[in-house]
Amino acid sequence: MADFGRDISTLLEGQNVPKTEDVLRDIDDRFDITLSKLLELVSIPSISSDPSGKHGIERAAEWLKHELSSMGLAADIIATKGHPVVLARSFTASTGTASTGTLSAGKKPRLLFYGHYDVQPVGDEGAWKHPPFAPDIIEEDGVHRFYGRGTSDSKSQLWTFIEALRAWKNVHGELPAEIIVLLEGEEECGSASLPAFIQAHRHELACDVAFICDAEMWTATQPAITTQLKGLVHERVTIRAPNADLHSGHYGAVAANPIRVLSSILASLHDDKGRVTIHGFYDGVHDIPDTIRQQWQDLSRQPELFADVDLTGGITEEGYAPIEAMWGRPTVDINGITGGNQGPGERSVLPGSATARLSFRLVAGQSPEAIRQQFRSHVERLIPRGCRVEFEGDGGSSAVVLSQDSPYLKAAARGLEKEWQSPAILRGTGGAIPLVEQLGKALQTECVVIGFILPSDAIHAPDEHYDSERLRQGARSWIRIFEEIEAATDFRT
């Protein structure tokens, strides 16, 4: 079965040229190994936002470098100020050219594949029924599922294109195009090192298109391409009272309580229509264009959309459908709060400080730095005399709106439809992929955002999971997409 090592001249003889079906079969035949390797990767706790994850980050980067090298790519681990990037290429820097966004007959395109190997923290370990870093395959309702932090977000994702590239090379003896693989280790903590990395390596990263594989399908059977991404700003705010912890029996009636101050501030962030009250927050935000609004409203009629989430008591901004608010309206989210007694027993304490962690999801027209400053001004106005406020956070990403007319996007849509037997939805997302903004900004690279995860995978939550069938079809999807790109470029003729 393995066609590895077949001489390129053989391929050009015509009747012996392997067909797409052969590559798909290679994926299916090797699938047990593919899956067990992914579980190996998942078992490495590569948590990026917590110092305790440093060793896991390093191990995951080494592991991936080894895998990419074994496919004949020139793979390196490149240090950044934060976590390292794994960068692999099928060509040397001096060869080839890239002209972003075009598909030209006779020209072998250069494709960049992006994934991230870092994962979210475990959170409350007691809330997991399955161990976060020791995945097994479990059959549930006819699905072969595996649980673990990063199974879905995003180790399965990067594994789909790595295994697709391996299969293509196994069968064809060469890769489907000039290939760049860029695997980030900081996606879950804000991608702070990414702009400098892209700037420093812009010549090695130049490509015709970047496939960003960190997005969702529409449903378990219907593929999607994401064309709108929100920006993201993380911010931590700590209120400090004039005193350290005090006995609340003695001073509760008279001294400032930072939890009370913080609660009032958080309660002040929205009005009763669900709009954000921060002064200037909506400056520059245009309403969702009618054509996009129509697409999204059509999608929102599908019963699957919120099948896994209960929106009772939800907070959708007045005047918008939930799908519009999710994809097209900026938000302030409170992700965490901590102050005073954390138990288990009761403690009559008037705490010295209280902290909230917030994130802002931005749409086109909003700048991360302006939003951060507006929020800080809003908070500062509400701090009582005597209390102090501390803010922590910097950077962030802007929203991205991608063209729906890119030829690569259209090729990808055709490929996805062939594999899944169902047309690819063009969708938005409330999630952020800082790279998309960075690549667009620094290299004017065309980006196509594809992925095979689902909201029901419990991403960022306890018992995050994925299933083997989506992994298999995810990998096969790339083969279909390569076939479509090859057909469009037809560089062998």
Next chain:
Amino acid sequence: MADFGRDISTLLEGQNVPKTEDVLRDIDDRFDITLSKLLELVSIPSISSDPSGKHGIERAAEWLKHELSSMGLAADIIATKGHPVVLARSFTASTGTASTGTLSAGKKPRLLFYGHYDVQPVGDEGAWKHPPFAPDIIEEDGVHRFYGRGTSDSKSQLWTFIEALRAWKNVHGELPAEIIVLLEGEEECGSASLPAFIQAHRHELACDVAFICDAEMWTATQPAITTQLKGLVHERVTIRAPNADLHSGHYGAVAANPIRVLSSILASLHDDKGRVTIHGFYDGVHDIPDTIRQQWQDLSRQPELFADVDLTGGITEEGYAPIEAMWGRPTVDINGITGGNQGPGERSVLPGSATARLSFRLVAGQSPEAIRQQFRSHVERLIPRGCRVEFEGDGGSSAVVLSQDSPYLKAAARGLEKEWQSPAILRGTGGAIPLVEQLGKALQTECVVIGFILPSDAIHAPDEHYDSERLRQGARSWIRIFEEIEAATDFRT
């Protein structure tokens, strides 16, 4: 020096009767042992509100039983549904009588001494500069200080009367009265077992007066007797969203956020005058009587009152001086809050739940159960459809207002003044001592609340501390009080 074992007939000869000065000297002479024993007790981590403290509770109870037995008291550890009570007596159940609140010539009175041997949890251990359970004597600014959880609240307190009783017996060969020592192990977690204990042991506890040693001095040089105590209700409230943890990028715009719900509820508990908005909260509350108000306002002119606390940005209810709010107005305090990401890294999570811990400090006229129900109703009205609320908490104590005219209180005030060379202040407190309410309710026992700790001791906070001079003078104070009681009863004549 030791007069232990001296026959009572010798005492009655007149010129050989030891003087108070002899007993005071016994305290001074034995002080090194007294102090090192207290540090031994402090080193036992008897945390009552946390299951991890169970072993420490048991060890502290055994240790105290041994000490009380060594003084010739009949000491027992009595199990309750919660933590055990250490009960010691100088007489058998069938002897003696008690007639609460009176001081009659010729009748040997029966005195009960109350202390608690349990301590608050450590809280944030990183915030302690000194180990919480390994005290050393440190000289700071001429004061011999020792740090540790429970040094001030309340192991030093019970040690003052135990060492005073020991000294009296050493010198006089007998105790100054019929003595009951009651040491509780649940004061810091709400004294839930106390009502049943008092009911079951009411005959053994019958006494003329109960000295409750769990209160503050006015300043480091001026003693105080506490005549008003607030009641206390602890309550935990958890808001649950319809979903478990979700990715906040995807669902932050649409799904309920329990932290946001909780913040709004907490922010709703007070109006802009600092009054509690819970419906019915002030039912039955009478305004502070003019005479008490005058006493407190006089006290509040003393600059020492808030020397250790910064009230800038404070929350004193409009229309009241801080001292009136602390001692005479009911409050709602937020002691802790937890929800979503607790760090250290950022996590884009929309949490499934958020929890706050509150305490209510009650004044006369408020019932713990009514306040708890009113709070729950208030919260329930603010829970959005789809979210759920869970409450945790029961029991609690009512406020107590003690008579300022009791002859035992007057004797205590004279004794304190002699030791400290400064009149005893009659004060209120925002703190609660459930026993005072329980003894009053079940046995109609007269209570006198005295203590030698200070707000600046960092009680309930990191680096709680105490100093040796107050321990020495605290023990000596009891000798002076016994002398005053003896003079008033003069039971030897």
